[in-house]
Amino acid sequence: MNSGWIQLASRLARGLLHKSMELLAPAPAECLVCSKPKRAGRNRDGLLPYGYPELPLLAASLCSSCLKAIPWMRRIVCPVCGRGVHCDDCSRRSERAFMINRSAVAYNPAMREWLALYKYRGQERLAPMLGEMLLPACWLLMRQMGGKGWDFVTYVPISEERAMERGFNQAEEIAGHIAGKLGLKVVRTLKRTRHAGKMSFKTRRERISEAKTLFKMDEQSSRYIRQMAMERGREIRILLVDDIYTTGSTAEACAYAIQEGSGGAAAIYVATWARS
Amino acid sequence: MKGNVYLLLRQGGWEARATIAPEVDEAYWFGRTAAKQEEDCPSRQGRREESCGGDAVEAWLYKEELPWGQACLAADLWNSQQRGAAGRAGPGRQHPFQRLARLVAELQELDGRRQSPGIAREARQQLACRWGERSRGAAVSEETAGLAQLAAGLLQGRALLGCEARDLLVGAAGPGAGSSWSGALQLLSLLGQARLAGAVAAGDGGRRAAGELRCRRCGSGGVCLRRTRCYACGRMCAYCEACLMMGRSRECELFVTGVYTPSDAVGKLFCDQARMGRSHNISTGKAWGLSPAQEAAAAQALHFIELKLQQRSVMDASGVVSTNGEQPQPCPDRDFSHDQQQTVPVRHLGQDQLLKTSTRSSLKQHLQPHSLISRFTQKLFSSLLPNREEWAHYFLLWAVTGAGKTEMIFPLVETVLARGGRVLIASPRRDVVIELDPRLRKAFPEASVVTLYGGSEQRWERGSITLSTTHQLFRFHQAFDLVVIDELDAFPYHGDPMLHYAAGKCGLPGGPTVLLSATPPREMQAAAKSGRLAHARVPVRFHRHPLPVPRLVASPPVAVMLAGRKAPPVLLKALRESIQRGAQCFVFVQRISQTEGMAALLAKALPCRHVAATSSQDPERAEKVKRFRACDIRVLVTTTILERGVTIPRSDVYILDADGRLFDEASLVQMAGRAGRSADDPFGRVAFFAKERNESQLRAVRHIAGMNKAARRQGYLR
Numbered sequence: 003m004n005s006g007w008i009q010l011a012s013r014l015a016r017g018l019l020h021k022s023m024e025l026l027a028p029a030p031a032e033c034l035v036c037s038k039p040k041r042a043g044r045n046r047d048g049l050l051p052y053g054y055p056e057l058p059l060l061a062a063s064l065c066s067s068c069l070k071a072i073p074w075m076r077r078i079v080c081p082v083c084g085r086g087v088h089c090d091d092c093s094r095r096s097e098r099a100f101m102i103n104r105s106a107v108a109y110n111p112a113m114r115e116w117l118a119l120y121k122y123r124g125q126e127r128l129a130p131m132l133g134e135m136l137l138p139a140c141w142l143l144m145r146q147m148g149g150k151g152w153d154f155v156t157y158v159p160i161s162e163e164r165a166m167e168r169g170f171n172q173a174e175e176i177a178g179h180i181a182g183k184l185g186l187k188v189v190r191t192l193k194r195t196r197h198a199g200k201m202s203f204k205t206r207r208e209r210i211s212e213a214k215t216l217f218k219m220d221e222q223s224s225r226y227i228r229q230m231a232m233e234r235g236r237e238i239r240i241l242l243v244d245d246i247y248t249t250g251s252t253a254e255a256c257a258y259a260i261q262e263g264s265g266g267a268a269a270i271y272v273a274t275w276a277r278s
Numbered sequence: 279m280k281g282n283v284y285l286l287l288r289q290g291g292w293e294a295r296a297t298i299a300p301e302v303d304e305a306y307w308f309g310r311t312a313a314k315q316e317e318d319c320p321s322r323q324g325r326r327e328e329s330c331g332g333d334a335v336e337a338w339l340y341k342e343e344l345p346w347g348q349a350c351l352a353a354d355l356w357n358s359q360q361r362g363a364a365g366r367a368g369p370g371r372q373h374p375f376q377r378l379a380r381l382v383a384e385l386q387e388l389d390g391r392r393q394s395p396g397i398a399r400e401a402r403q404q405l406a407c408r409w410g411e412r413s414r415g416a417a418v419s420e421e422t423a424g425l426a427q428l429a430a431g432l433l434q435g436r437a438l439l440g441c442e443a444r445d446l447l448v449g450a451a452g453p454g455a456g457s458s459w460s461g462a463l464q465l466l467s468l469l470g471q472a473r474l475a476g477a478v479a480a481g482d483g484g485r486r487a488a489g490e491l492r493c494r495r496c497g498s499g500g501v502c503l504r505r506t507r508c509y510a511c512g513r514m515c516a517y518c519e520a521c522l523m524m525g526r527s528r529e530c531e532l533f534v535t536g537v538y539t540p541s542d543a544v545g546k547l548f549c550d551q552a553r554m555g556r557s558h559n560i561s562t563g564k565a566w567g568l569s570p571a572q573e574a575a576a577a578q579a580l581h582f583i584e585l586k587l588q589q590r591s592v593m594d595a596s597g598v599v600s601t602n603g604e605q606p607q608p609c610p611d612r613d614f615s616h617d618q619q620q621t622v623p624v625r626h627l628g629q630d631q632l633l634k635t636s637t638r639s640s641l642k643q644h645l646q647p648h649s650l651i652s653r654f655t656q657k658l659f660s661s662l663l664p665n666r667e668e669w670a671h672y673f674l675l676w677a678v679t680g681a682g683k684t685e686m687i688f689p690l691v692e693t694v695l696a697r698g699g700r701v702l703i704a705s706p707r708r709d710v711v712i713e714l715d716p717r718l719r720k721a722f723p724e725a726s727v728v729t730l731y732g733g734s735e736q737r738w739e740r741g742s743i744t745l746s747t748t749h750q751l752f753r754f755h756q757a758f759d760l761v762v763i764d765e766l767d768a769f770p771y772h773g774d775p776m777l778h779y780a781a782g783k784c785g786l787p788g789g790p791t792v793l794l795s796a797t798p799p800r801e802m803q804a805a806a807k808s809g810r811l812a813h814a815r816v817p818v819r820f821h822r823h824p825l826p827v828p829r830l831v832a833s834p835p836v837a838v839m840l841a842g843r844k845a846p847p848v849l850l851k852a853l854r855e856s857i858q859r860g861a862q863c864f865v866f867v868q869r870i871s872q873t874e875g876m877a878a879l880l881a882k883a884l885p886c887r888h889v890a891a892t893s894s895q896d897p898e899r900a901e902k903v904k905r906f907r908a909c910d911i912r913v914l915v916t917t918t919i920l921e922r923g924v925t926i927p928r929s930d931v932y933i934l935d936a937d938g939r940l941f942d943e944a945s946l947v948q949m950a951g952r953a954g955r956s957a958d959d960p961f962g963r964v965a966f967f968a969k970e971r972n973e974s975q976l977r978a979v980r981h982i983a984g985m986n987k988a989a990r991r992q993g994y995l996r
C-alpha cells in the first residue's frame with residue numbers, strides 16, 4: 003500500500019514541518035485531550051499509521067492511550083466518499099460536483115468528544131493538532147489524483163450567527179493548518195446564505211435541492227478562479243476542508259456553488275476530519 | 279459582544295462610559311423616563327438623589343461599535359488620562375471627544391485594524407452623536423424596565439458570562455427577553471445594581487500587576503490565556519483556557535456581576551446580640567448537642583463572626599469601604615458606597631502611571647499578545663493565598679478527624695440565618711456536598727437550601743443556605759454574609775489558585791470566612807500560631823477518646839514485596855490480629871499500579887478471602903466501598919483517594935511505604951484518622967510501615983500526639 007507517493011509526500015511534509023517546528027513551543031507535559039501527564043521519551047512507534055516523524059505535532063501533543071484511541075480511516079470501500087463500508091448515498095447519487103472525499107478518522111464517540119472539546123467548548127489549542135490529523139487523508143487524496151497537488155485550499159463557511167456565537171470557524175482553522183503543512187494558501191471562496199433548517203423533516207430530494215442554495219461564491223473569488231484557470235491553461239484543483247462528512251450534502255452544496263461560480267473551471271477534492 | 283463608548287458631562291466633569299445598549303443610556307441620562315425608572319427600582323427609594331440621571335448636561339456617543347473588551351478599555355483609559363490631566367493646568371485644548379476618538383484609533387491600530395489613526399476632524403463628525411436637548415424623547419421601554427427589575431433579583435451576587443446571563447433571563451422571562459436582555463442589563467448597571475465588564479480584562483488593582491490581562495471569572499492570567507482570531511469581535515482576542523469547561527470567558531465577552539445588598543438586619547441586630555454575650559452562645563451550643571470541646575470552639579467562631587458582621591455594618595453605614603486604596607469617585611453609584619469597589623467603573627491601580635504619558639509604546643506593551651508558550655512549561659501564577667492583612671476576615675476551625683465539624687457550624691449558620699443573612703458552605707468534594715444536603719435541611723427546616731455541584735438542577739436558584747462544590751463558586755461574586763469552606767487543604771482545592779480566587783470573592787467584602795480543616799497547610803498553621811489568623815482548635819473527637827497514635831514499623835518497600843511476591847511477616851501478623859479482633863483493614867499504598875498486586879499478595883497469605891483493591895481509576899470504587907462498609911470486604915488496598923470521607927466504624931489503618939514521596943504529614947494524619955472513629959471502637963490501630971523514618975512520619979506522629987496532649991490538658995478526654 004505504501005507507494006512511492008506517500009513517501010514523497012511525507013518527505014515533502016517533513017521538510018516543511020521541520021521549518022515550522024522551530025516556531026513550536028516545547029512539547030507540553032500533559033496530553034492536550036485528556037490532560038493526563040505524558041511520559042516523555044517513550045517509544046511510541048506503531049501508534050500512528052504512518053510512523054510519527056510525519057505527524058510530529060500529534061505525537062507530541064497526545065498521551066499514548068489517546069493516540070491509540072484514534073480510529074484512523076484505513077480501509078476504504080467506497081471510492082467516492084472514502085467510507086469503510088458500502089454506502090447508499092454515493093451509489094444513488096449519479097452526478098456530483100466534487101471529485102472524491104477522504105476523511106482522517108471515523109466519527110466514533112471518542113472523536114465526537116474531541117471535536118466537541120474544540121468546536122463547542124472552544125478549546126482552540128486543539129486546532130493545529132486536528133489540522134495535522136488531516137494530513138494522511140490529504141496524502142490519500144493526492145495518490146488518487148495521480149500525484150498532482152492542489153492550487154489552493156478552501157473551507158466550508160459557517161453562518162454569521164454561528165460565527166458570532168462561537169468566535170471561530172472550525173473548518174477554516176483546520177484548513178489553515180493543513181494548508182500550512184502542504185505549503186498552500188487558503189482562499190475564502192464561499193459565503194453561507196442562511197442557516198440550514200431542520201433537515202430531518204425534509205425528503206432526500208428536498209434536502210439536496212435546498213442545500214444547493216445554501217452557499218454562494220462571491221464575485222471576486224469567481225474571477226480569481228477563472229483567471230487562474232486561464233493562466234494555467236487547465237482546470238483548477240481545489241481542496242475543500244470541513245470537519246465532518248455525514249451524508250455529503252454539505253460538501254456537495256459547496257462544490258456545486260464553486261462550480262457554478264467558476265463556470266466549471268474547478269475540480270474540487272474534499273478532505274474532512276471525520277467520517278460519520 | 280460589541281459595545282459603545284460615550285462621554286458624559288455632569289457635575290462639572292467629563293467621564294467616559296462603556297455601554298452595551300446606548301439607547302438605554304441616552305434615555306437614562308436625558309430622556310423623560312429618567313425619573314420614573316428611578317422610582318421603579320426599589321433599592322433606590324428613599325435614597326433619591328438629584329444626581330440620578332437628571333444632572334447630565336451633555337454627552338457624546340462614539341457611534342462605531344467596538345469589541346466589548348475594547349470599549350471598556352477605552353473608557354477606562356480615557357478616565358485615567360482625564361484624571362491624570364486634571365492635576366495639570368487645564369485638560370488641554372482638545373475637545374474631549376477628539377481625545378476619545380484618538381484613543382480608540384490607537385487601540386484599533388494596535389490590533390492592526392487601521393493603518394493610520396483617523397483623528398481628523400471629519401472623522402470626529404462622522405463618529406460623534408450628541409445627546410442632550412434632542413434626547414428628551416428617548417425612553418426605556420416598559421419591557422426592558424420590567425426585565426431589569428426581574429434581573430436585579432436573579433443576578434444578586436452572581437458572576438456570569440453574558441451568554442449565561444442571557445440564558446438565565448430568557449429562561450425566567452420567556453423568549454421575548456432575547457432582544458431586550460442587554461438593555462435590561464445596561465439599565466441595571468446604570469442603577470448600580472450590576473457591573474458590566476470584560477470577561478478577560480486587565481487586572482483591577484490590589485496586588486495584581488497593572489495592565490496584565492486576567493480572566494475575571496477564575497483569576498487566571500499569563501499562560502492560561504490564549505489569543506486567537508475571533509469572529510465575534512474581529513480581532514485577536516484572548517480567551518481563558520483554565521475555566522473553559524464552564525463556558526468560554528474571553529475579551530469580547532460580557533461579564534456581569536450582580537450586586538447583593540445584605541439586609542440591614544444582618545449587622546444591626548448583631549449589636550444587640552453581642553450585648554447578650556456568652557449566655558446566648560452557650561445555649562446555642564447546647565441546642566445542637568455539642569460536646570464541650572465543640573462548644574468552646576463554636577463559641578469562639580461565633581464571637582468572631584458577630585464581630586466581623588458588626589464591623590462590616592459599621593463600615594457600610596459610614597461608607598468607607600475601600601479595599602484597594604481607591605479614592606471615592608464622583609459617580610452615579612455613590613449611594614451604593616458599601617460596595618465602592620464594585621460599582622465604580624473599573625479603574626486600575628497603576629494605570630495612572632501607565633498612562634501618564636500615554637505614549638504609543640506603553641499602550642503597546644499593555645496590549646502585547648501573550649506568547650504562545652505552553653502553559654505547562656511555566657509555573658502557575660503565584661499563590662493567591664491571603665496575605666497578612668487579609669487574614670483578618672478568616673477564622674480557622676482546626677478540628678481533628680472525627681471531631682464533628684458539621685455540628686460545629688450549625689450554630690454559626692443559625693446565627694446568620696436568624697438575621698436574614700445568606701450562608702455559603704463549600705467543599706472541594708462533591709460527595710461531601712451531597713451528603714451535607716439532607717443534614718442541613720433537617721437542621722434548618724425553615725431555610726431554603728440550594729445545593730450546587732456539576733450537574734445539579736438548582737444551578738440558578740438562590741437560597742438562604744447555599745451548599746456548593748468549590749468549582750461552582752466561580753459563578754458567585756460577593757454574594758454571602760458568611761462563607762464556610764470545608765477541607766480547604768484537600769485536593770483539588772489545595773494548590774489550585776483558581777479555586778482560592780473563587781472562594782475569596784464569593785463573600786461580601788469584609789465579611790467573615792470560616793475555614794475548616796484537620797490538617798491546615800503549613801503557612802496557615804504558622805499564621806494561626808503567631809496570632810495573625812483567628813482560630814480555635816478542637817483537639818478531641820466527639821467520643822472524647824484520644825486519637826490512635828501511629829506505630830512506626832520497619833519494613834521493606836512495596837516494590838520489593840511485589841517483586842519477591844512476599845509480604846513481610848510483621849505486616850501479615852498485624853493484619854491477622856486486626857481480622858481476628860473483627861476490624862476492617864485499610865491498607866494504603868502510594869501508586870495505583872500497586873493496589874491490585876498488593877491485594878493479590880495479601881489474599882494469598884491471609885486466612886480470609888475478602889481482600890480487594892480500589893483506586894481513583896477503578897469504575898467499581900463506590901461498589902467496593904459499600905461492600906467494605908458491609909464487611910463483605912475485610913481488607914481494602916487503596917491509595918490516598920480514600921484518605922478522607924470514608925468512615926468505617928471499626929477499622930484499623932496500615933500505611934505502606936509511609937516514607938514515600940506522595941505521603942506528606944497531612945495525608946498521613948488524614949489516613950491515620952480513618953481509625954477509631956466510632957464510640958464503640960475508639961482505639962483503632964494505626965501503623966506506618968516504611969524502610970526509613972522520615973520527617974513526614976515523625977511530624978504526623980507529633981501532630982497526633984500533640985492533639986491528644988492538648989485534649990488531656992484541657993480536660994476534654996473521657
Ligand SMILES: [Zn+2]
Nearest residue numbers: 033036065068
Ligand atoms: Zn490523552
Ligand SMILES: [Zn+2]
Nearest residue numbers: 080083089092
Ligand atoms: Zn460513499
Ligand SMILES: [Zn+2]
Nearest residue numbers: 508511515530
Ligand atoms: Zn472576541
Ligand SMILES: [Zn+2]
Nearest residue numbers: 493496518521
Ligand atoms: Zn478563566
